[in-house]
Amino acid sequence: MKLFSSYNRILSIITLTGLLVIGFLFYQTLGGYINKQIDDHLFEELLEVQDFAHVKNILPSPDGFDDVVVEYKKINKLQDKRRLFADTNFYNPKKKHQESARYLKTELILNGQPYEVMIIASKFERQEQIKSIILIILIPVIVLLLILWLVNRILIKRMWLPFRQLLTNIKAFNINQEKVFEPIQTNIEEFKALNKAVLDVSLKVKSDYKEIKLFTENASHEMMTPLAVINSKLDTLLQSNTLGKEQSEILADLYKATSKLTKLNQSLLLLVKIDNNQLQDKEEIDLRALIEEKLNYFQEFIQKRNLQVQINLDTFSITANRSLIEILINNLLSNAIRHNYDGGSIRITLTSDNLVFCNTGTQGKLHPAKIFERFYKDNASEGTGLGLAILKQVCLRQNYELVYNYHRDYHQFSINFNSL
Amino acid sequence: MKFLIVEDEEGLSKSISLYLTGEGNICDHAATYDQGYQKLSLYDYDCVLLDLTLPDGEGLQLLKYLKKINKTDGVLIISARNSLDQKIEGLSLGADDYLIKPFHLSELYARIQSIVRRRHFNGNSIIHFNELEIDTTAKETKVKGKTVHLTRKEFDLLLYFIVNKNKVISKAAAVEHIWGDDADMADSFDFIYTHIKNVRKKLTDSGCKDYFQSVYGVGYKFADV
Numbered sequence: 001m002k003l004f005s006s007y008n009r010i011l012s013i014i015t016l017t018g019l020l021v022i023g024f025l026f027y028q029t030l031g032g033y034i035n036k037q038i039d040d041h042l043f044e045e046l047l048e049v050q051d052f053a054h055v056k057n058i059l060p061s062p063d064g065f066d067d068v069v070v071e072y073k074k075i076n077k078l079q080d081k082r083r084l085f086a087d088t089n090f091y092n093p094k095k096k097h098q099e100s101a102r103y104l105k106t107e108l109i110l111n112g113q114p115y116e117v118m119i120i121a122s123k124f125e126r127q128e129q130i131k132s133i134i135l136i137i138l139i140p141v142i143v144l145l146l147i148l149w150l151v152n153r154i155l156i157k158r159m160w161l162p163f164r165q166l167l168t169n170i171k172a173f174n175i176n177q178e179k180v181f182e183p184i185q186t187n188i189e190e191f192k193a194l195n196k197a198v199l200d201v202s203l204k205v206k207s208d209y210k211e212i213k214l215f216t217e218n219a220s221h222e223m224m225t226p227l228a229v230i231n232s233k234l235d236t237l238l239q240s241n242t243l244g245k246e247q248s249e250i251l252a253d254l255y256k257a258t259s260k261l262t263k264l265n266q267s268l269l270l271l272v273k274i275d276n277n278q279l280q281d282k283e284e285i286d287l288r289a290l291i292e293e294k295l296n297y298f299q300e301f302i303q304k305r306n307l308q309v310q311i312n313l314d315t316f317s318i319t320a321n322r323s324l325i326e327i328l329i330n331n332l333l334s335n336a337i338r339h340n341y342d343g344g345s346i347r348i349t350l351t352s353d354n355l356v357f358c359n360t361g362t363q364g365k366l367h368p369a370k371i372f373e374r375f376y377k378d379n380a381s382e383g384t385g386l387g388l389a390i391l392k393q394v395c396l397r398q399n400y401e402l403v404y405n406y407h408r409d410y411h412q413f414s415i416n417f418n419s420l
Numbered sequence: 421m422k423f424l425i426v427e428d429e430e431g432l433s434k435s436i437s438l439y440l441t442g443e444g445n446i447c448d449h450a451a452t453y454d455q456g457y458q459k460l461s462l463y464d465y466d467c468v469l470l471d472l473t474l475p476d477g478e479g480l481q482l483l484k485y486l487k488k489i490n491k492t493d494g495v496l497i498i499s500a501r502n503s504l505d506q507k508i509e510g511l512s513l514g515a516d517d518y519l520i521k522p523f524h525l526s527e528l529y530a531r532i533q534s535i536v537r538r539r540h541f542n543g544n545s546i547i548h549f550n551e552l553e554i555d556t557t558a559k560e561t562k563v564k565g566k567t568v569h570l571t572r573k574e575f576d577l578l579l580y581f582i583v584n585k586n587k588v589i590s591k592a593a594a595v596e597h598i599w600g601d602d603a604d605m606a607d608s609f610d611f612i613y614t615h616i617k618n619v620r621k622k623l624t625d626s627g628c629k630d631y632f633q634s635v636y637g638v639g640y641k642f643a644d645v
Contacts, residue, residue: 224500225429228522232435235525238588238639239439248636255592255638262522269502279504297599300573300611323504 004156011152015145023138030133034126035102039085042068042104042119046083049117053110073116078107090120099124162186166195173202175209217272220265227265230258260384267386270327271374274393279321287325287350288313294329295348301337308345316352318417324394331391332357332413338383339363339411347410353418358410365406372402421466421536424448426456426482427498428475436469439525439587440532453477460486460493466539467494467532470515472501480513487514494535498523524593526584533583549582550644551628563626573598574619577612581632581642590639616640 045068052060062070069090083106090101103120110117165184173181181202183195234254237243243251273279291313295302302309318325336346336359344360363378370376372392377385391413395402401416423440427433428451437447448463450456453476460468460482468486472479483495495515499506507518516535519528537545537556547554553562559575561568570578580597581589591609598615620632633641 221500224521225432228500229429229431229435231522232432232439232525235590235593236435236438238590238635243636243638245636248638252591252638255590258522259592259596266502300614304611304614 003160004153007156008149008152011149019141019145023134026137027130027134030130034123034130035085035087038102038121038123038126039104042085042102042121043083045070045119045121046104046106046108046117049119050108050110057111059110059115067121069120071118071120072110073118075107075114075116078109078114080107082106087123088120090122092122092124100127159188162188162191163194166191166198170198175205180206213272213275216268220269220272223261223265227258227262230254231262234258264384264386267384267390271386271390271393274324274390274397277397279323282319282321284317284319285322285325286315286317287329287355288315290325290329291333291348291350294326294333298333298337301334302346305337305340306343307337307340308343310345310347311349313348313350314352316350320398324398328391328394328415331387335359335387335413336411354414354416356412356414358412360409361411363411366404366411368404371404422446422448422464423532424450424456424459424463424465424468424493426450426468426474426479427471428452428473429471436525436528440529443586451475453479453482456482457485460491461489464491465493466536467496467516469528469532470495470497472497472499472506472510480510483510483513483515492539494532494539496528496531496535498528524590524596526580526587526589526593527597529587530580530583530597547579547582549585549631552582552623554579554582563623563628566626568622568626568628570619570622574615574622577615578619578623581640584642586641586643588635588639588641594640612640 045065049060049070052058059072060070062072083104085102085104088101088103089098090103091097092099100123101120102123103118105116105118107114107116109115162184169182169184173179181199183199184191186192186195234251237251291311295309295311332355336357339361340346340359341362346360347356347358349356349358372388374389375385376388377383392402394400395415398417403414403416405412405414421444423437423445425433425436425447427436427449430451433449433451437449441447448459448465450459453474456470456474470479470482474482479497479499483497486493486495497507497510497515497518498521499510499518500521502520510518516538517531519531534556545556547556551564553565554560555562556579559572561570561575561578577594577598580594591612594612594616595609598612616632620630624630629644631642631644633643633645635641
């Protein structure tokens with residue numbers, strides 16, 4: 001439920017109940033007041049009847065009054081001298097229909113004779129008055145409430161605008177991008193506080209992330225010199241003329257491990273570099289020519305494994321950083337070769353905006369999300385486990401869409417260059 | 421040839437000097453900026469191997485100094501930083517090449533010789549090894565005056581072995597020389613075997629002696645025994 005709806009629900013329940021209670025009480029009070037007025041009038045009429053009887057010694061005619069009806073009834077003796085006021089219905093002979101009315105019933109002595117006198121006054125006009133009064137009061141109140149509700153709605157919408165903006169900005173915040181969190185402009189204290197808190201958190205996250213990257217970079221760099229020493233010592237050892245078969249095998253393994261460690265380090269550094277956006281010089285790159293060049297470059301590997309390569313390349317150029325795109329093509333192609341079986345096949349399709357690498361492989365469908373994680377690899381893989389992570393990072397940086405699919409025994413990596 | 425190694429990591433400079441010394445080469449060594457400064461002022465070298473991060477100064481400052489005093493020593497920067505900016509800065513300051521740590525000594529030696537060749541023979545250098553004749557500019561190989569057709573990679577491989585003659589070159593070093601860093605294929609070591617086999621065949625078919633020697637599956641050596 002939206003904040004406004006929740007707020008509105010409570011408000012409308014209170015308003016409606018309040019309106020009903022106040023309306024009821026108002027009606028009651030007004031009714032009572034009107035009754036009292038009629039009663040006063042009836043009493044005045046009664047006094048008039050008494051005066052009339054006293055002065056003229058006759059009873060006034062029942063129809064002689066303008067707005068009341070008077071009835072006399074002879075009684076034997078006075079029993080109840082109280083004046084009784086009550087509501088009733090009576091037949092209005094002038095208007096010829098039943099009307100609600102109020103009467104005064106009392107017993108009194110007129111011309112020395114006890115009478116029961118009943119004076120009836122129509123309430124019709126008074127009721128009309130009440131209706132008018134209530135309408136006059138109720139309609140503005142309702143209109144006022146409606147206006148209030150509308151104003152509330154607009155106001156809340158406007159007041160929460162900074163919040164909405166804040167939310168959009170938080171969503172737009174990306175730790176990988178240079179852009180920092182964009183603070184919003186607002187005068188509202190609460191939003192200011194929220195804004196500041198989010199800004200602080202984002203800056204902290206950014207600086208922490210930067211530190212981690214810096215650490216990775218420094219650690220990798222620091223490792224390069226010892227690696228250089230190891231490498232050079234291995235090369236020196238290799239020159240010794242006294243190497244036996246066994247030592248040579250150990251040496252070969254050491255070479256392999258050192259080379260792997262070096263590659264791992266280089267890949268980590270490359271990731272940091274891509275993360276830091278250090279490769280920014282852009283140029284026009286003929287993708288078709290680049291792919292053909294790389295195919296030529298890897299041809300010995302392809303021939304050795306007896307791989308069938310089908311290429312279907314349209315001429316297509318993109319504007320990007322050359323090193324990044326070379327890494328991209330290199331990784332795609334070397335993966336397609338490395339994870340293939342002897343005699344397998346590779347299909348490369350380049351249409352405008354779209355590059356697809358398909359290859360048969362020793363494995364079935366891979367996990368479409370996990371394969372792009374760092375250091376995710378199957379046990380058989382000799383790689384660093386960073387190749388696809390680098391691929392993903394390059395695509396992320398360049399705003400390319402990278403998708404993995406598995407279709408009819410083919411692993412398929414497709415890149416859309418125009419996803420934005 | 422005379423080389424100066426400006427490198428604070430003793431283990432590394434020792435291995436380098438061990439590899440380079442011999443066959444008429446002499447190696448000098450400087451572990452600090454000051455030592456490097458002194459040696460560069462006093463002596464002339466065919467090639468200076470310059471580490472960029474020294475305990476008491478920047479290697480690039482030494483390079484600037486060298487250019488200021490108008491020395492014509494070749495300079496090969498060896499750095500742990502694979503930064504394009506630094507590379508461009510170093511090369512624009514007059515360094516001849518830029519090698520990133522870690523490297524294979526054979527690669528280092530090949531680069532040094534390439535620098536020396538460019539500096540001393542204006543790039544037009546023909547390398548002789550018995551009946552073999554290699555034109556590094558035209559990328560031509562001749563056996564007893566007869567041209568042998570080698571592919572680009574085969575030529576690079578042969579040149580790599582000849583400049584490192586009498587040294588054992590590991591398969592890893594050879595692979596990296598030919599395919600660069602991208603060659604992280606599991607079975608890439610086998611390709612070197614195939615490649616060397618091809619080169620060997622082409623050379624021996626042209627009447628060249630087989631100078632390639634396999635060293636227990638770790639590497640190869642190009643030598644006249």
